[in-house]
Amino acid sequence: xxxxxxxxxxxxxxxxxxxxxxxxxxxxxxxxxxxxxxxxxxxxxxxxxxxxxxxxxxxxxxxxxxxxxxxxxxxxxxxxxxxxxxxxxxxxxxxxxxxxxxxxxxxxxxxxxxxxxxxxxxxxxxxxxxxxxxxxxxxxxxxxxxxxxx
Amino acid sequence: xxxxxxxxxxxxxxxxxxxxxxxxxxxxxxxxxxxxxxxxxxxxxxxxxxxxxxxxxxxxxxxxxxxxxxxxxxxxxxxxxxxxxxxxxxxxxxxxxxxxxxxxxx
Numbered sequence: 001x002x003x004x005x006x007x008x009x010x011x012x013x014x015x016x017x018x019x020x021x022x023x024x025x026x027x028x029x030x031x032x033x034x035x036x037x038x039x040x041x042x043x044x045x046x047x048x049x050x051x052x053x054x055x056x057x058x059x060x061x062x063x064x065x066x067x068x069x070x071x072x073x074x075x076x077x078x079x080x081x082x083x084x085x086x087x088x089x090x091x092x093x094x095x096x097x098x099x100x101x102x103x104x105x106x107x108x109x110x111x112x113x114x115x116x117x118x119x120x121x122x123x124x125x126x127x128x129x130x131x132x133x134x135x136x137x138x139x140x141x142x143x144x145x146x147x148x149x150x
Numbered sequence: 151x152x153x154x155x156x157x158x159x160x161x162x163x164x165x166x167x168x169x170x171x172x173x174x175x176x177x178x179x180x181x182x183x184x185x186x187x188x189x190x191x192x193x194x195x196x197x198x199x200x201x202x203x204x205x206x207x208x209x210x211x212x213x214x215x216x217x218x219x220x221x222x223x224x225x226x227x228x229x230x231x232x233x234x235x236x237x238x239x240x241x242x243x244x245x246x247x248x249x250x251x252x253x254x255x256x
């Protein structure tokens with residue numbers, strides 16, 4: 001199996017400490033954990049988290065899921081440096097049960113915060129890729145049609 | 151940031167069929183609706199979702215409405231590698247929107 005590292009950054013128009021707190025607060029509607037059917041969170045080094053998202057809700061967004069019920073995500077916090085950074089492990093069926101690592105950094109910028117996620121050791125195979133047949137062929141066709149414009 | 155809207159648009163087979171049709175060129179709304187075994191109203195709802203995702207643009211000439219595919223938002227989709235990346239991107243959309251709305255309220 002191949003593995004890859006993902007890096008995503010986004011400018012968030014809010015102060016760094018607030019952005020950090022919202023990101024790790026399951027009660028906040030702006031945070032990534034909000035809206036999960038079941039959330040357990042212990043924001044401390046060696047604290048564990050679990051959040052279960054309803055598979056039906058993910059399917060509606062075009063994410064491929066297997067079976068029914070909750071899709072569980074598990075992890076352990078390995079470093080917390082509020083408001084600058086935190087790292088935790090991450091396991092779900094999308095990592096094929098492999099314990100991957102997520103580093104989240106919050107850097108102060110003029111007028112807000114640069115939020116960067118680095119997710120290391122993500123399985124990079126067909127099942128983790130664009131495996132929803134319906135739109136893969138559509139994309140191929142559209143790419144072909146528009147060629148250089150895409 | 152439109153990534154959630156794009157994925158919502160692409161998740162439905164009727165909307166994907168509409169996009170496939172539009173990938174061959176601009177098409178009148180009535181011609182888009184014709185092959186589908188559903189009311190014009192139902193097709194219009196799908197078209198509205200596609201317009202919200204910015205994948206489809208509507209132009210009007212008198213009473214005739216024409217739809218055109220705008221491939222630019224697809225660039226984001228094409229670059230995505232995995233469900234996990236989509237997950238994080240959706241979460242970044244959410245926190246960005248949260249703070250943008252908060253700032254507007256002030």
